[in-house]
Amino acid sequence: MKKSALLTMAVLAWMCTVAVQAQIERPRLVVGIVVDQMRWDYLYTYYNKWEQGGFRRLMDQGFSLDNTLIDYVPTVTAAGHASIYTGTTPAFHGIAGNDYMLHGRPTSSVRDTTVAGVGTDSSAGKRSPRNLLATTIGDQMKLATDFQARVVGVAIKDRAAVLPAGHAADGAYWLDGKAKRFVSSTYYRDALPRWVSRFNDEHQDLLAGDLWNSWRGATATMQLAAAAIDGELLGRDEVPDLLTISISSTDAAAHNYCLHVPRVDSIYYELDRQLALFFDLLDRKVGEGEYLVFLTADHGGTYTEPFMTGHRVVTGTWNPSQAFKDTNAALEARFGVPKLLKSEMEFSFYLDNELIAARGLDRDAVAAEAVRLLSVPDEVQWVVDFAHLDRYVLPAELRERLVKGYNQDRSGELFIIPTVGVYARYRPDAGANHGTWSQSDSHIPLVMMGWGVPHGSSSRQVAMTDIAPTVCAMLRIQAPNGCIGHAVTEIVDYSTNR
The missing domain is CATH 3.40.720.10 (Alkaline Phosphatase, subunit A)
Known part of the structure; x- marks a missing residue:
């Protein structure tokens, strides 16, 4: 009798589940x-x-x-x-x-x-x-x-x-x-x-x-x-x-x-x-x-900048690839080591941490100098070193977006925040852009x-x-x-x- 009752209960439970599923509209x-x-x-x-x-x-x-x-x-x-x-x-x-x-x-x-x-x-x-x-x-x-x-x-x-x-x-x-x-x-x-x-x-x-x-x-x-x-x-x-x-x-x-x-x-x-x-x-x-x-x-x-300036609207451009080259050259002049920046991708700059360690350089000193060099007036509002994000005075909304966009295993340690109205332009004849x-x-x-x-x-x-x-x-x-x-x-x- 117990087995029969358990079987009946199981069947009823299954029927109830099916009935509920049948009522769900999607x-x-x-x-x-x-x-x-x-x-x-x-x-x-x-x-x-x-x-x-x-x-x-x-x-x-x-x-x-x-x-x-x-x-x-x-x-x-x-x-x-x-x-x-x-x-x-x-x-x-x-x-x-x-x-x-x-x-x-x-x-x-x-x-x-x-x-x-x-x-x-x-x-x-x-x-x-x-x-x-x-x-x-x-x-x-x-x-x-x-x-x-x-x-x-x-x-x-x-x-x-x-x-x-x-x-x-x-x-x-x-x-x-x-x-x-x-x-x-x-x-x-x-x-x-x-x-x-x-x-x-x-x-x-x-x-x-x-x-x-x-x-x-x-x-x-x-x-x-x-x-x-x-x-x-x-x-x-x-x-x-x-x-x-x-x-x-x-x-x-x-x-x-x-x-x-x-x-x-x-x-x-x-x-x-x-x-x-x-x-x-x-x-x-x-x-x-x-x-x-x-x-x-x-x-x-x-x-684009030509369109905006043609209508007297404030704007500007910033060339990430040129900034990467110029900064690497200046870092080499300062520390005596070439290519301390490993790569630049979509506002992120990657330090070559293996090279920095191998040459006995101080990571924070290299990063601080890179931040200084990348901070171009009228083009770049902030350069953030994610290793020390707590040191930056940033609007809460912007800080939250930075944190949500940063992946510690895949993002660059340094991130560029252009001045409002400024956009990245890699070539003179480029059209519209985005990323900010x-x-x-x-x-x-x-x-x-x-x-x-x-x-x-x-x-x-x-x-x-x-x-x-x-x-x-x-x-x-x-x-x-x-x-x-x-x-x-x-x-x-x-x-x-x-």
């Missing part, structure tokens, strides 16, 4: 769209020029968080994509920049020499998320669904496809610029799926053009994303899937030209058209109201639309790191393991109480 598909270097104000700058079905549909039907800030420095692509999907910052997820020093050697955020390319024989295929130290939204979806959720990432930039998709993704696909094809790596699978190969074959004319600096990049990326909907059968059942999309050409064109020039404008207009087509596809394939979309940016951007804490670089759009999202807007300050916990809360799953953000209550409370 979107069938989550789509994350990152528009590289899209400033927040673009939502309104372009609003009257957009058509009804793309950006305007997001704005008119969705919820816009108009005061979303990046809560760390440097504000660059790899760190931004990682932070959006992990809900944490470089201090924890480890992506200290697009490039950084790892084990004493320079590396890129997604470079992995242990894997081979898929769809390419070139080094462009040697990519994986192994440098990412935290889990992502997609990883948590996999864990919560016993790995039944499908997770796919697409972008022109490798880091913009790999980092958002996460560790457990079914695939990430990026452009091999020389081969003019979308490729992947053996980290995910041994051969391209048929739908990617077919896309490459059927869009040779499109892929042969300039995808980096023209509207073609937005077209190719969004059409590859559309192909993934059918190719991976995304959003076709009750198990939620994730598709991550990043538009890279908006960043490349702005870097090579400027903000709001016709070439850059044309990319946003084409992206608007492609978004309208994509949302219509989701309505038909997944079902209107059955999917959740969020659109944001990895960072903003700054107008300023509003132009750190104020990003965040619009959510679809399943469980009310219509409206809020000017309450939220952070880039709030995106992941918000999406996970709506999915009723655990946030990524390094998450420090907070769910946006204006959206989550509505989705849970509707």
Whole structure:
């Protein structure tokens, strides 16, 4: 009798669990769209020029968080994509920049020499998320669904496809610029799926053009994303899937030209058209109201010096590579040892600590002299030595961003904070840039639309790191393991109480 009673209780408990699970409502598909270097104000700058079905549909039907800030420095692509999907910052997820020093050697955020390319024989295929130290939204979806959720990432930039998709993704696909094809790596699978190969074959004319600096990049990326909907059968059942999309050409064109020039404008207009087509596809394939979309940016951007000075707006530039050379030369003159600075990457300067120790020099003396040399009036406001951050009188907001952006194993010991309005320029003909804490670089759009999202807007300050916990809360799953953000209550409370 006891065994029978225990069996009955177990069956009842299982039935109750199934019943509870059946009552949990979730979107069938989550789509994350990152528009590289899209400033927040673009939502309104372009609003009257957009058509009804793309950006305007997001704005008119969705919820816009108009005061979303990046809560760390440097504000660059790899760190931004990682932070959006992990809900944490470089201090924890480890992506200290697009490039950084790892084990004493320079590396890129997604470079992995242990894997081979898929769809390419070139080094462009040697990519994986192994440098990412935290889990992502997609990883948590996999864990919560016993790995039944499908997770796919697409972008022109490798880091913009790999980092958002996460560790457990079914695939990430990026452009091999020389081969003019979308490729992947053996980290995910041994051969391209048929739908990617077919896309490459059927869009040779499109892929042969300039995808980096023209509207073609937005077209190719969004059409590859559309192909993934059918190719991976995304959003076709009750198990939620994730598709991550990043538009890279908006960043490349702005870097090579400027903000709001016709070439850059044309990319946003084409992206608007492609978004309208994509949302219509989701309505038909997944079902209107059955999917959740969020659109944001990895960072903003700054107008060029010629443009600003031409309109009498205070600005300036600072050349990191020249500062690196000049400082190394001055350090050699002072200490008699060449190359005491090992590298310079995205506002970070790395001391060669092994060389300093081998030559019997005092590390703090070398660092202090480097700080003095790098502190150029009118260009650099602060040079911070992270070994002695407590000695600096800094605004609390800036200090917090520095701490969140510093990874002790991967960031440079010295960090440059340019004077307000000054941006880094590596060559005289460079276009827009980013990387600082300023509003132009750190104020990003965040619009959510679809399943469980009310219509409206809020000017309450939220952070880039709030995106992941918000999406996970709506999915009723655990946030990524390094998450420090907070769910946006204006959206989550509505989705849970509707």
